[in-house]
Amino acid sequence: MIKLTSRPIESLIIQKKEELQGVIDYPDVKLSSIIREIGFKCDLCAKCCTAEFNDHVFLLDTDAARIKQIAPDALIPAPYYEFCDREGRFYVSGYALKSRPDGSCIFLEQGRCSIYSQRLTICRIYPYMLHREADEDGNMDWRQISGLNEHGCYHTVVEDGQCRQIAEETKEYEIAFLEQEIGFLEAVDVHFGENKLRHVQGIYDKQMRHFQNGGVIEVLVYYDGGFDKNLIRISDYVSGSV
Numbered sequence: 001m002i003k004l005t006s007r008p009i010e011s012l013i014i015q016k017k018e019e020l021q022g023v024i025d026y027p028d029v030k031l032s033s034i035i036r037e038i039g040f041k042c043d044l045c046a047k048c049c050t051a052e053f054n055d056h057v058f059l060l061d062t063d064a065a066r067i068k069q070i071a072p073d074a075l076i077p078a079p080y081y082e083f084c085d086r087e088g089r090f091y092v093s094g095y096a097l098k099s100r101p102d103g104s105c106i107f108l109e110q111g112r113c114s115i116y117s118q119r120l121t122i123c124r125i126y127p128y129m130l131h132r133e134a135d136e137d138g139n140m141d142w143r144q145i146s147g148l149n150e151h152g153c154y155h156t157v158v159e160d161g162q163c164r165q166i167a168e169e170t171k172e173y174e175i176a177f178l179e180q181e182i183g184f185l186e187a188v189d190v191h192f193g194e195n196k197l198r199h200v201q202g203i204y205d206k207q208m209r210h211f212q213n214g215g216v217i218e219v220l221v222y223y224d225g226g227f228d229k230n231l232i233r234i235s236d237y238v239s240g241s242v
């Protein structure tokens with residue numbers, strides 16, 4: 001539950017810290033046992049590498065640093081910007097990968113990942129996850145797998161050691177993801193405080209319409225403890241190659 005404070009960003013930080021503690025406290029043995037029970041096996045359908053299936057590939061800072069080295073043109077501010085100040089600058093918690101016009105990941109070639117040995121953290125743990133989500137009746141509960149029964153094979157044998165390793169890597173990812181989000185919120189809070197700024201929803205909506213109509217916008221992407229300035233237009237989200 002969100003504790004109310006006089007500052008909305010502070011409330012979000014408290015909420016994210018509670019989420020983080022929930023992930024840290026989730027028993028490894030339980031997650032490992034669920035992974036064994038699901039028995040997921042990849043059948044190389046490559047659906048998970050498409051926007052249709054997964055919307056976008058969010059990058060932790062460590063992933064963004066690697067992509068900056070091997071293919072900087074593949075980076076784009078993650079969609080769904082979180083704040084916009086009165087000057088029309090958007091703020092978002094990290095980078096994502098560009099897509100091809102058909103919605104597939106920029107690194108997907110003939111149904112295979114062209115950077116497989118260096119693939120990103122989310123790509124290594126997928127389809128496993130550790131999120132609290134509301135079910136159809138609005139009750140919050142943990143979810144440990146994405147796209148259940150929509151891809152791959154189920155009820156196959158996954159060895160105990162592998163289950164433990166997947167559980168460990170999944171928790172590591174979720175913890176790193178939430179730490180990045182908390183770091184972002186804290187940095188925005190400081191930046192807004194120092195510069196007497198705040199989120200302005202009316203400016204957000206106006207700038208988003210400008211962006212949707214092909215205009216250039218400024219997006220400050222949280223990276224390595226600071227903000228990278230990106231000037232982008234909507235067509236930058238899709239690219240034929242890198």
Ligand code: SF4
Nearest residue numbers: 049105107108113123
């Ligand atoms: S980086 Fe590779 S594994 Fe990850 S979404 Fe792209 S093609 Fe798929």
